[in-house]
Amino acid sequence: MSSGTDKIVSSIMSEAQGKADIIMQEANAEIAAINADAEKTAAAEKNKILENGKKQSDMRYQQIISEAKMNARRAELGAKEEVIEAAFTKATAQLKDVASSDSEEYDDSLTKMIKEAVDELGAKDLIIQLNEKDTQKFKSQLGDNVSTFQIDDVNFQLGEPIDTIGGAIVKTKSGDIEVNNTIESRLERFKSILRSEVANVLFK
Structure with missing residues (x-):
């Protein structure tokens, strides 16, 4: 190959290399931007998931507390009702004794x-x-x-x-x-x- 041809090939290769480097730089920049956006999106989603999880956890906690209070109140009322009914049963028995005398x-x-x-x-x-x-x-x-x-x-x-x-x-x-x-x-x-x-x- 002649020296002139070598120069042309070399020039073309140099130009191609330059364009390739520019394309790679642009691609790397775009990849970096995509990665940065992805990280931001992922962080936002993570925070959203954590926030939603906390809300659901808080709601479940309040639900459990409410149910526990309701059950405790129901048990208390049930116990009082039993005592009151026992008092009436005793009073009825005493009245029966009086009436039978x-x-x-x-x-x-x-x-x-x-x-x-x-x-x-x-x-x-x-x-x-x-x-x-x-x-x-x-x-x-x-x-x-x-x-x-x-x-x-x-x-x-x-x-x-x-x-x-x-x-x-x-x-x-x-x-x-x-x-x-x-x-x-x-x-x-x-x-x-x-x-x-x-x-x-x-x-x-």
């Missing part, structure tokens, strides 16, 4: 319960139903084959015995209106009030 205390209470029912009905001819013990007690006082009696100006007919601890059901002769003044019924009516009072005493 021949105490003057129960007789006075029964008279008051009957009078309350009579006042509420406001009628003059009534049917009264008592438990088996009180029914027999009334019958023994009235005499054989007598089932009617009078208190003040109110006429009573002694009805069939009912299943109750004590107290009375008093109703009109037609049976359309009645007042249930048995011990169980009175306890049930006053239970919400008594429940609040018992809770205040037990858990104040």
